[in-house]
Amino acid sequence: MIKISNRLNNLAESATLKMAAMSRSLIAEGKDVIALSLGEPDFETPHHIREAAKAAIDAGHNKYTPVNGLADLRKAISNKFMRDNGLDYSADQIVVSTGAKQSLANVINALIDPGDEVIVASPFWVSYAAQVQLAEGKLIELHAGIERDFKVTPDMLEAAITDKTKIFLFSSPCNPTGAVYSKEELQGLAEVIGSREGIYVVADEIYEHINFIGGHQSIGQFDCLADRVVTVNGLSKGFAMTGWRLGYIGAPTAIAKACTKMQGQITSGTCVIAQMAAIEALGDNLKRTYEMREAFLRRRNLVLELLGKIPGLKLNVPEGAFYVFPDASAFFGSSDGDTQIKNVDDLCMYLLEDANVAVVTGSAFGNDKCFRISYAAADERLIEAAERIKVSLGKLQPVAVA
Ligand SMILES: Cc1ncc(COP(=O)(O)O)c(C=O)c1O
Numbered sequence: 167m168i169k170i171s172n173r174l175n176n177l178a179e180s181a182t183l184k185m186a187a188m189s190r191s192l193i194a195e196g197k198d199v200i201a202l203s204l205g206e207p208d209f210e211t212p213h214h215i216r217e218a219a220k221a222a223i224d225a226g227h228n229k230y231t232p233v234n235g236l237a238d239l240r241k242a243i244s245n246k247f248m249r250d251n252g253l254d255y256s257a258d259q260i261v262v263s264t265g266a267k268q269s270l271a272n273v274i275n276a277l278i279d280p281g282d283e284v285i286v287a288s289p290f291w292v293s294y295a296a297q298v299q300l301a302e303g304k305l306i307e308l309h310a311g312i313e314r315d316f317k318v319t320p321d322m323l324e325a326a327i328t329d330k331t332k333i334f335l336f337s338s339p340c341n342p343t344g345a346v347y348s349k350e351e352l353q354g355l356a357e358v359i360g361s362r363e364g365i366y367v368v369a370d371e372i373y374e375h376i377n378f379i380g381g382h383q384s385i386g387q388f389d390c391l392a393d394r395v396v397t398v399n400g401l402s403k404g405f406a407m408t409g410w411r412l413g414y415i416g417a418p419t420a421i422a423k424a425c426t427k428m429q430g431q432i433t434s435g436t437c438v439i440a441q442m443a444a445i446e447a448l449g450d451n452l453k454r455t456y457e458m459r460e461a462f463l464r465r466r467n468l469v470l471e472l473l474g475k476i477p478g479l480k481l482n483v484p485e486g487a488f489y490v491f492p493d494a495s496a497f498f499g500s501s502d503g504d505t506q507i508k509n510v511d512d513l514c515m516y517l518l519e520d521a522n523v524a525v526v527t528g529s530a531f532g533n534d535k536c537f538r539i540s541y542a543a544a545d546e547r548l549i550e551a552a553e554r555i556k557v558s559l560g561k562l563q564p565v566a567v568a
Pocket residue numbers: 205264265266267268291337340341370372400401402408412413
């Protein structure tokens with residue numbers, strides 16, 4: 167038998183990918199599964215970006231690029247940071263990667279020694295935990311529940327800091343909750359970190375463009391955090407380019423250099439065609455991006471209205487991304503006469519098997535009461551899914567659970 171390393175054996179499988187695999191096997195059995203488990207826009211990549219990629223191929227761009235990305239792209243990203251976020255990262259503080267997932271892995275490996283602590287605002291995106299684990303860091307979860315819109319406060323952050331804290335990591339808009347931090351909320355968090363030495367903020371802004379409350383705010387804008395913020399972004403969500411694999415960071419120069427070193431030994435520069443297309447994407451034509459945002463907003467309202475009619479589900483109003491994260495704890499300790507629901511994992515399996523709707527358990531995101539529904543799907547499917555969820559949850563009656 168092949169002995170897989172302990173490092174990998176101990177690593178959890180991605181819950182979102184696991185749910186996707188289970189839905190696929192039910193679909194293969196002929197079931198009509200509605201998959202609301204994936205974090206992926208269901209739109210086409212905008213036409214002008216696709217055209218730029220075709221032109222890059224025809225112009226013969228087929229060689230390795232610099233490890234940290236094409237100079238023109240890094241310049242375009244530097245301009246974008248200033249234009250959209252008021253952030254001053256020069257082109258040599260930018261590192262382009264094969265998706266924001268790799269950007270995050272680079273940064274975590276660049277900063278974390280074994281035992282260093284990474285404070286994450288919880289609920290958090292699944293891969294943060296796995297990446298910190300691989301780097302032998304210690305994940306410190308700051309739990310914020312639905313009653314406070316899943317947002318952590320400066321007091322919570324202050325209380326979690328120790329002399330081992332190296333990174334504070336969060337996403338806004340947030341996956342899985344859709345929570346968006348306001349400028350004032352970010353300032354409060356910035357002041358806590360700014361008053362300490364040697365702690366860096368990793369701000370995951372991949373959902374920047376899917377924000378329903380106006381302008382996106384970056385934590386890097388505050389002077390008290392000068393040279394302390396790594397801003398992570400990418401094209402997957404705002405430009406419907408998940409498969410193109412292009413992410414990037416703006417970072418203090420030493421961190422950018424370390425990330426380049428790491429990437430130079432693992433993947434080198436990402437696909438040159440995707441990089442050429444990214445130069446186009448990050449230009450001034452954001453019309454499709456805004457149209458997609460409008461479509462997500464409409465669907466969010468639709469999903470909230472439909473789920474709001476289901477007794478027992480507790481909802482808040484997500485202000486960005488394309489997820490809702492209902493609290494389903496009212497159903498724990500219930501049964502349909504056949505399946506017992508002890509926790510949110512059981513509930514998600516029940517919804518998959520009984521309603522044939524795939525959602526993702528909150529426990530994968532550090533929350534054991536909620537589950538994530540992605541509304542990046544057609545309206546008819548969302549309506550059908552909500553109806554099926556309502557029927558299945560309606561069958562659950564309280565029981566004494568052993
Ligand atoms: C919060 C968050 N960060 C990063 C990523 C990774 O994005 P990419 O496709 O650029 O690797 C995702 C993708 O789901 C995400 O939800």
